[in-house]
Amino acid sequence: MTELLNASLDITVAIPTYNGATRLPKILDRLFTQMRIANLNWEIIVVDNNSSDNTCQVVENYQKICNSNFSLRYFLETEQGAAFARLRAVREARGELIAFLDDDNLPDPNWLAEAYAFGTEHPQAGAWSGQIHGDFEVKPPEKFERIQAFLAIREHGIEPHLFDPDNLRLPPGAALVVRKQAWCENVPQRPKLSGKLPGILVQGDDYEPLLYIHYAGWQIWYNPTMHTYHQIPHWRLEKDYLLTLARGCGxxxxxxxxxxxxxxxxxxxxxxxxxxxxxxxxxxxxxxxxxxxxxxxxxxxxxxxxxxxxxxxxxxxxxxxxxxx
Structure with a gap:
């Protein structure tokens, strides 16, 4: 419960990253220019999951130009795996809400405002996500829409609705907003699924915390007014990568x-x-x-x-x- 006592802001934007030095500037530029947030008390935290590039230096450069309306903080998480980076982000977050963005997921100018508004309007929501559109470096293969959800592309229409966790129909960890109380009271400190690691293909780390939150009685929502754009490089559409992804998801x-x-x-x-x-x-x-x-x-x-x-x-x-x- 110590984490809950530290929550004094409205919302924290948390960016887990691994070797994201070339990707972080795009997402930070988008966050620095968010709209309709003048009355919002918020912060950005970057959780560096043991990168070997100059991710730390990139964050330091942006900290120098960060204005007084919000803070940008950096943390190094040496335990490898996206699940551990998210857990560290939750521990460090000072917001009552935590909005996760992967370093290749670019938010719409109104994304943060819409994320906060939805949480205010739906107090029983423990987590919610929006529309995630694909931003492709090359044209995807024919009939790609059948598998696009596996690459965290989600376009479920213009009406808000509840997800179906009992049948594992859930949003990805990218562009996901969680209520800190719901996470801290229900998600274990040691995950069963860590995310992709060298020699380990198994996925599912996005869904594990959401299932704990759901089984504790919180709702998980789709909010179509939140838009982000997932950058898909060419290699993520190549056969070897896709088949490895498919096996790991299974x-x-x-x-x-x-x-x-x-x-x-x-x-x-x-x-x-x-x-x-x-x-x-x-x-x-x-x-x-x-x-x-x-x-x-x-x-x-x-x-x-x-x-x-x-x-x-x-x-x-x-x-x-x-x-x-």
Whole structure:
């Protein structure tokens, strides 16, 4: 509860970054020119997740031109993984609300004002996110819209609505706003899913804290008036990256479904996850037989289903490793 006592501002914008020296200037320039925030008490914090470039120097340069209306603070988090960077951001944030932005996610000029207004109007909202549009360096492949959500592109229409956490329909960690109280009272200090690390492909670190917040009774909303633009470089549309992403997103499924699951229910979840995704794999094979090698989007979906099918075994392996360590 110490973190809650430190919350004295309206909102903190938190930017976790890893080797983001070339990306940070764009996002900081956007934040320095936000509109409709004259009466807002806010701050920016940059959490450097053990970068090897000159990220620290970039932040120091911007601190020199930061005006008196808000502060820009820098923290180094040496434990690798996006989940640990977000946890550090929550500990350091002085705002009652925390608005996360990845260093490649550029906010609309009204993004901060809309984020704060929505939280004021929806006191039961523990987290909310908006529209995330793709800003592509190269043209995405045909039928890309089928998998664009995996690259944190979300365009769910112009009406606000609740997400569906029970079926893992949730917003990404980029451009996400959380109520600090909801996070601090419910999200463990040690995550089960750390995010991508060298040799570890498993994703799901975006969803884990949201599930804890949801199961504590808070609402998770989609707010279409918040717009950000996710910069997608060419290499994120290449086959090797996409298939690695698909597998990583699949491998976390069982662990996410086990959050808030009673011990007697866990074997049922393991079996249902395996069998449900085995069915999806077989149906996908029948539908796209002969075309998987030439259809990148269908191949991506197959890798996701395979990863999801194998996620119970990955989960069991992690459990056994913890017991034997």
């Amino acid at each position: 491998l976390c499924i069982c662990q996410l479904r086990l959050i808030n699951t009673k011990n007697w229910q866990k074997p049922i979840v393991l079996v249902r996850t395996f069998l449900g995704n085995l069915r999806r794999v077989l149906e996908h094979l029948i539908k796209y037989r002969g075309h998987l090698k030439s259809d990148l989007i269908a191949l991506f979906e197959m890798q996701f289903y395979l990863g999801s099918m194998m996620s119970p075994f990955y989960c069991l392996k992690r459990t056994i490793r913890k017991l034997t360590d």
